[in-house]
Amino acid sequence: MGLFDRLRGGWVYEDDADYVIVGTGAGGATAGKVLAEAGHDVLFLEEGPRLKTKDRPRDAIGALSGSMRQAATQTTAGPVPIPVLQGVCVGGSTAMNSGIIWRMPEDVREDWITNHGLASLVDEGELERIYETVEEDLEVSPTGDDVLGGNATLMRQASEKLGLPGKPMSRNAARCDGKGECLQGCPGEKRQSMDVSYVPRAMAAGARLSTLCRVEKVWIEGGRAVGVIGSKMDRHTRKPLGRFRVRARHVIVSAGVVHTPIILKRSGLGGLVGHRFQAHPGAAIVGRFAEPVRMSYGATQGYEVPMRSRGFKLESLSLPPEMLAARLPGVGAEWQERVANLDCYTQWCAQVRMEAKGRVVPGPFGPLVFYQPTARDLAKAKEALVLICRMMFEAGAVEVYPGIGGIPEVLRSPAEVDAVEAQKWSPAAIHLVASHLFGTACAGANPGRSVVGPDLQSHEVAGLYVMDASVFPTNMGVNPQHSIMAVTYRAAEQLALRGGARQAA
Amino acid sequence: MRLTWWEKRWLEAIFEGFAPPRADAAEGLLTPEPGEVDHVGRFAEMNEHASPIAKLGMHVAVHLVGLAPVWTGTKLAGFDRLDEEARVALLEELMEHPFALVKELSWLMKVQAAMTLFGTPSIRARSGYDRGREEKMPVRLRVKKDGSMKEVA
Incomplete structure (x- = not known):
């Protein structure tokens, strides 16, 4: 704690614990559950509120402003801003994602072992055991035909007609009843996001949870982490009410790929903190059908076409009406005619494994994410989006809306798709959105090339751990939640063993 | 997000430009009734927790479109002084504008209009x-x- 903190004093909240965990997303909740069930004293600190499912708004405005960081207006910096979506509530992004579950691809695991020295972290046998445990805990199963809904079913038809490797998605929502409201919070708590699964399980084992606590830095004494310092936030205005501090034997930072490096930098860590930001930015295409598709019924995301060898994955993605309407072309009567038939549309998106690497740095109004896709990345995105246009016509679409600058707003035949493919697309033309984020506090055996070691402990500060997707040295080409959980599960188990019996901080 | 009185007038006019309200709805069109949508209130609610940069972007967008009749040479007046037909024509022009910034900020207004409209x-x-x-x-x-x-x- 610096002189400024000592002089300032006036703590509105003080606490102590064996383990303080900053964040309750896939990484933090998993670490907390493992440590609490091993008998340790765990305290979760979450910047956002705990949202009861019954109180979560069902409209998009309420959903975005109540549970997403900066009401989903956080973007990358630079000439072509890309929205960066992150949850800020108990459960983190798992409380609004579609619960898609993918194990870490074997080529990624081998790369992490060979090039980053992470053999102990991603040991094949250990990961297999953890995957099975997590999949059982979170009720992981393929999306059933009864809840695929019209949007995903049409994608399946197109995929089968074109001979593409499509399949129903595996999700942590075995009891899904197809309400299509993952973004707003699953109405029946069928999706096993962290707020309804591992956080409650950790608390049943004795963990404590303090919400609306924004951690600003790690409290370091004598080169060792001894706690965290931050601000208690007002539930409604999200403005600071006063400062707090928590003493702990171990500090685990799981604040997400954008905010973890900011906390580390504020705490005096340097080196590669904030570097190697990576993502799977995506874009979506909308198609209009003559008959009702009924996007409002079915899993928010139910069907996917993984094409990792091409560098992308296609997914069905149902949207709330507010967001769907914004994607339809036209102004005045033209738009009013299109939005009068909101049950006749599909939307499918492409998630692209991009090679671009960016950087997260502190800015005057919050973190700044510098990230710019490369020309090869944009070529992959173009290939994926053109394929979606073809799939939509194959499924019977009467109009396709690419939503890409500089090309026609409405396509009415496959021949028009050929023409669009032949056109040059401007780098700013594709409206990308990034929700799968990686890097910024990478793990590795070599301290000169990484921020944390294979046990996810900081190379610089003893007792400080990072457990979220920040530690991923590369992106993966598949949805990351399951890999985040597996890696942090493994590191937390090792930490629990080393941490010994329960001990007061 | 605080708006000045003229920003509120422009905002209302811009959002109504995308889907003009009518008391007698035409067949096959989704037409709001006059006063049915609280554009300004929903807009403020939506942007209460937005990032400072996003809030700045919203103000810029409102001014850009609000003053578009002047800088496009359509009329020496704010957007709210245009009739329905002129509003639709100007928004169409802005959405197809050769300058990417104009096009993107106009599209941002359309996104916000859709959010307030279908949030009703x-x-x-x-x-x-x-x-x-x-x-x-x-x-x-x-x-x-x-x-x-x-x-x-």
């Missing part, structure tokens, strides 16, 4: 969006006192 329960009900769900499961949307929606079985 009565408009959502008329859009047909929930038809599929109603057939699969007996779900209704009830409007709460604060204007938000709640599902009831």
